[in-house]
Amino acid sequence: MRVLAKEMAEAARTRGGEEAEAAGWVHRIRDMGGIRFVLLRDRSGIVQLVLSEELGSAGKSAPALESVIAVRGIPALNEKAPGGVELRVSSLETLSAAAPDLPYQVNGDVSKTGLEAMLDHRTLSLRNPKIRAIFKVQSTIIDAFQAYLRSQDFTEIKTSKITGSGAEGGTNLFEVEYFDRRVYLAQSPQLYKQIMVAAGLERVFEVGPVYRAEKHDTPRHLNEYISMDLEMGFIESEAELIDLEKKLLAAIFEEVARRNSPELELWNASVPDPAAVLKAPVVTYEEALKIANAEAQGSRLFDINPEAERFLCDWARRDQGVDLVFVNRFPRRRRPFYTYPLAASSPEAGGAAALTMSFDCLFRGLEITSGGRRQHDYQALVESLPKFGLKAEDMAGYLAVFKYGCPPHGGFAIGCERLTQKILGLQNVKEASLFPRDRKRVEP
């Protein structure tokens, strides 16, 4: 029976000197004049092996780093060993010998490896415990997102990533040769989420890939990323969505804290206090610009750009004690055509025209969410199109959804890699993608 690294101390305590099996990768070898110590890495952690004289003697070569081995031996407590336990090995089998010319140092210090080397040797860099930890955390994020929404009566959907037309005007789309025609990779499941709300599921979510054929290469962009999307019917304004996102993020942070403390420790990271998240400030676009300019000590910011996002998060952290801030009521010109307008006569608009029931969520200096209430009225949608340079004829498929009864609704999406990045404090969002795609990278 195989014993995992994290279970070995317990086995030493309870098995009374009985032999145990372990298997994994040769992470590090230390030769201490005759005795050889091997750090064995498995999916649960790392355990120290002590090779018996025969197995460890200098005359016999140890398996190369990264080889996969299976061993038998007696687990014994030893406070000097990592994790306080070691396995005194009596037999060793090499399941897969690694070639000795490792082009990437798996057991090295990640902070000293450049991003390019890390991605060029992705099949090896993913073996590094600190890099692997990123994706253990990401797995929790996805699970917690799904579990919380299911608890709120949301239904999971899986929609097509191939679309005959671009939903938002046709720019930044990747073209696919689809039999004898050209189609596109979906930029978001926006239309499909709306169809499913209108189809009566009312509350839906999807975790899946989305595509942006944008040429910029920044630490915050990927050409393919995982969008954690949701949409819900029968809402009145973006306030209900912000409230939902606070609870959803609090649930995600709670789960990450509960399941991933070893991974957070490797990155010297922590999640925000869920109680503080529930009280995160919500400021209007107009207020946000004022705050950002006050932080910048000048009036040079005319939009909530990446610089303003950082200033706003600085303010939220210092002034409100939380790493999160919501910005709502964006001007109409800054949001997609389907965003629901805020009536100038409403008390929330304060007389301002051309505002919308929209919001962004900023976390540790980065926008991780964009969302809002959507226009559900067929006639209003048709009338708004020309203002955005769009034609009703080109949008017939989209418009049909609203022609036959669609409840007031809205939704948002959380960028999975961005959330992962900011929880762990990664420099570049590409580090939070298993196999990131950028202008030049499509392998492995």
Place this chain on the structure above:
Amino acid sequence: MRVLAKEMAEAARTRGGEEAEAAGWVHRIRDMGGIRFVLLRDRSGIVQLVLSEELGSAGKSAPALESVIAVRGIPALNEKAPGGVELRVSSLETLSAAAPDLPYQVNGDVSKTGLEAMLDHRTLSLRNPKIRAIFKVQSTIIDAFQAYLRSQDFTEIKTSKITGSGAEGGTNLFEVEYFDRRVYLAQSPQLYKQIMVAAGLERVFEVGPVYRAEKHDTPRHLNEYISMDLEMGFIESEAELIDLEKKLLAAIFEEVARRNSPELELWNASVPDPAAVLKAPVVTYEEALKIANAEAQGSRLFDINPEAERFLCDWARRDQGVDLVFVNRFPRRRRPFYTYPLAASSPEAGGAAALTMSFDCLFRGLEITSGGRRQHDYQALVESLPKFGLKAEDMAGYLAVFKYGCPPHGGFAIGCERLTQKILGLQNVKEASLFPRDRKRVEP
């Protein structure tokens, strides 16, 4: 406070004549000479509204079918009403009026609608409760798949769907124009799953889209489908994978039975008994051919083709009392190059050469899974390539994974739409895809 259709009877019992709110779609209208009955559909089910004399009088027109309305009224038990309850409405607001020219009858009998009409009017056909039920079941399938694997220490991964090269030889791939080069949509996450096992996660799963540019149009094929994939390290043969799939399917069937009895009832369907699933027969490819030919009352089947799959499932049902059968030890020529060979000298091979540690799972006449142990030995992989017409130079990215230590491993994938189809008894797998993609269909 909104009361859902399924909660209305309880509200009638406990609210003591207090008013309740309801909201949803106008599913059906019955005019009974003065009184008007409206069936209101929401995400939970259907409830009968009784329109008060003023609201329901013939002089005032009712909202068109599929309009979204919000009502207030007093819930009252009435054993003649569907579900034993009705809401006696005092006020009605139309949230979204449907156009009167509905091109698809939402409240009609699905069994009388052709597949083409159902897909041509997908945004409306998905509103039909019986069609919507398919995707409630599918949501449970996905959740149960994920939950069971997490309970077995699997990590969820999300891998790229864009790949620089075709993993299995380059046929049947959709081409994508990716900036200034051509790439492909992934046929499966095969390579990525293997990388993540080798990277030390050991046990991984992914639920995501895969693409096959196959031209055939059959009731069992989709050009884009949801693959529920897993891969695990440190296995010895396909037997451990078959054992895992039995437990996994039993867990899925149990959850569908627990959560989706209304949906199963709509389709007059039931899931297999989980206890029987755990005892499903496993027959070798050779035995399977004999069984299929015996069922066919002739010797005309030379492969486990779709006809043979149906015969094998007939046999399993009649002879073994279960809707499931596993076929293992496929000949090498019938499996991909990375399949692990079964040594002719092993007791399992019985002297036969060129067999593999592979298997399929057949459910109710249809292959829903293909899987097996994979070749993890670098040298053996390199040597096997020429036999499959492949060149090591073209596969360098794939081979690198195995060069630096990879444990023995294997995995399988379950076609999500096929499993959904067979649980509910759908005629065509396209019915189990929200927005199916075939040669001519890329909208909506």
